[in-house]
Amino acid sequence: MTENHSKHRQQAEVAFGKTQSQLFERQRAIEDLNSIVIARNEKTQRLREARLAKELQDSMATAEKPAVKRSKKPTKRSA
Template sequence: MNAYQAANQTAEIAFNSLQAPFFAKNHAMDELEAITQSRDAKTQRLREARHAKEQADQAAATSALLAKRYPMR
């Protein structure tokens, strides 16, 4: 190995040691973004399910009230 190859190898090692934390940070940010998107999607699904249940409960209560007020003969 000549002096140029040794210097080149040393430079590559130094560069890679600087790049590793940068790529790790990007990977961590991607993971956090995925977690956030998953949480937001779950929140939206739960919100929609709650609204559907509230509407069903309201419709059932209205039907019960009408049945009580106007009984079938």
């Protein structure tokens, strides 16, 4: 069964279809961008945690080492 619609109705249907497809495309693009932002934030957090853990480990290793005494070497002075 086919429905016969007026020319104005058909034009409105086509315009509505175009608007809907643009809306869906825009929503898909926004979702893609949001997923990229979320992935970037998660990676940044992982890297930050790894850096802080390494800094803590380095500071603990430095605190455990005995202080090295340096002797002063005489410097040559020109007259």
